[in-house]
Amino acid sequence: MENEDGNSYSDPTRIAGARLGESVGSKESKKIAVTIRDVAKTSGFSASTVSIVLNNAPLARYIPLITKSRIQKAAKALGYHPNIFAKSLRSKRNHTVGIILFDITDPYCTPILRGIENTLYQASYLPILTDAHNERSRFERYLEMLLERRVEALIILANWLFLDINILGDLEKPELPTVIIGRELQSNSISSVTVDDEGGGYAALAHLYALGHRKIAFVRGPKALSSSKNRWRGVQRFLRDTGLRVDEHLVVDLPDQLSPNMGVDDAYRMTQELLKQRRPFTALMAYDDMTAFGAVRALTKAGIKVPGECSVVGFDDVSPSALFVPSLTTVRQPLEAMGAAAVNIVVDTLNSAAENRKIQAVHRKLSSEVVVRESTRAISKT
Amino acid sequence: MENEDGNSYSDPTRIAGARLGESVGSKESKKIAVTIRDVAKTSGFSASTVSIVLNNAPLARYIPLITKSRIQKAAKALGYHPNIFAKSLRSKRNHTVGIILFDITDPYCTPILRGIENTLYQASYLPILTDAHNERSRFERYLEMLLERRVEALIILANWLFLDINILGDLEKPELPTVIIGRELQSNSISSVTVDDEGGGYAALAHLYALGHRKIAFVRGPKALSSSKNRWRGVQRFLRDTGLRVDEHLVVDLPDQLSPNMGVDDAYRMTQELLKQRRPFTALMAYDDMTAFGAVRALTKAGIKVPGECSVVGFDDVSPSALFVPSLTTVRQPLEAMGAAAVNIVVDTLNSAAENRKIQAVHRKLSSEVVVRESTRAISKT
DNA sequence: GAATTATACAAAAACGTTTCAATAAAACAA
């Protein structure tokens, strides 16, 4: 069954295990790794003691400083580095967490990844990075690979996720701390970190409203995306709160697409169709920043100045948004903080080292904030 | 010495090794991992045979199919997954490569990372991702961590690298296949993947020239960056080839900065200073796309239309460049291919499993191409 | 002064593999 294993003999990557000399004191080849026994021999103590001292194990309490320092000196002198494979074999731990994302080329991922990396670094964990390319099969393969590697936790970045509940099924089996960023599953074993999409949608519209806009077009996200639904819910809540009405014809939906980057082109087209209707609007609220980019392009192409004649607001605050001319007003997701939050969840779980710990899911919802930049402007008094 | 080790006792992340039941045939707790010996017992063969069969080792030649299938059946039935720690301990391999990059928030990294990930995937390797945040100390710490983990190779993405030769010193010691992307070291043991910056610089200018531009401003990159020097060398070569002259006053340099993202602001300021001189130019060549974004912003702010009154060309073709309004004409680096090339170099090295292999560095220089978009336009006939 | 308790270390048993060397049967050659 394990024939496809990377270590199989048919795999040419295998390297014949060189291990020259070493046996009877031949000292020519220095390449031999120095083991804990070497340190033991050099320091004059046993391997056990060396281990205890070097790991500062409980028993180290009884070991006099002179012994400790001798051992440490020997270790340093020999350039001893513990073999992590052996260490892991014993401890069943490897201080590694698996990251699965669905499309690294989505700029949405980058700050989250930064947050993950940075927080893991502080906790002395290292991430194994995988990218499912929005393919279910690839996701499953990677999941399998990560489980085989015994990662201690799993962080899934569901930036553009159409795969649904089945993931859950695959994921539940291991007693593995797992957190999913960007979507809340109805699982009670998988944690989640999400942003307050509804509040963000509400705030974005409120911003436009405050600027005096009343005729507002909407390019909503793909129906299948929960974030799209939630943002729209925020919009509706605002509508109820204020009594503002939206023209049904000015609401269009992005098609379900495999890649967030295609969203730009789709948004471009949808906006063009919006314009074709010749129903006036003074502002446009886009599903996300990518959508907004497409919309701005279409508006500009049609000779409509942004923000002069039409304000545009995005969502996410991905990094290009600030660079854009005009820079994009948007709803900022605290992306880096979201990555950090995800890591904190799993690390906390790992630290609460109860034996029979039932992994209790925690769901964190972070709030968003409107970042006002150049792409929105108060409606001109005419 | 190893007191700061993540596995030390003072570290609360340590988990008490649960290992209930198992001893005298108590079958209640199913959580016990199934080992090769379990498969041996169930199938009626020895652990050796199971290992040989499951890994398709040379000796498997002598094992009749009936035995093989029995063992495989047993393995599958038990849900056997080899313990990767034990496996690594024996084989000294873990099919992992370390990636060190210097700033993941640089959009330049993303496609390279995609190329790395994708190519590693095909070779059944997994990347451990680290980000030095442009800090030397962090780089060194991560390097250390990766070496401790016995990654089989190292890929360094030197996108914005001011640290210099000293890295080399740190890097040479291990017999570890190493490739650096974005910079060619004068080492004969560290491979490199670079892009033809000089050719790109040449081509970018040639493009502007072909559009009729003769008064051209330059925002060069930080002096410390080799890519900056090389691109400028391409410019100079073009100047020599055509006899075109550049106004010294229209050449400015970006300051040495820690982060590529700051480059945008710097470029904005430098362009403003350029404009302050009131020396006319009809085109601007930027060090890279980020610089170009800053330049476009400054030009636009000053009321100068891009590309109507001033063409702008960037370098890199990072992903926002296509989204920009106007979309940016730029010199495309084959980023994904560069990532793939880097992986191919190390995987090839790993595969050439010669015992005493001296790691022979290979240096690949990929060519760039001008991508013409909206930000450049033929000079208006006035 | 005997019984306890702290201190200081070490031997040995895991952890779960892979692989070498050995063995035994079967097939083949002379």
Place this chain on the structure above:
DNA sequence: TTGTTTTATTGAAACGTTTTTGTATAATTC
């Protein structure tokens, strides 16, 4: 028949740790 090779399988030794248990002393208590 005997001797040699091929086929089929296994025991045991590594790989380099950590941790449990055990054994001495030395220091305390009664």
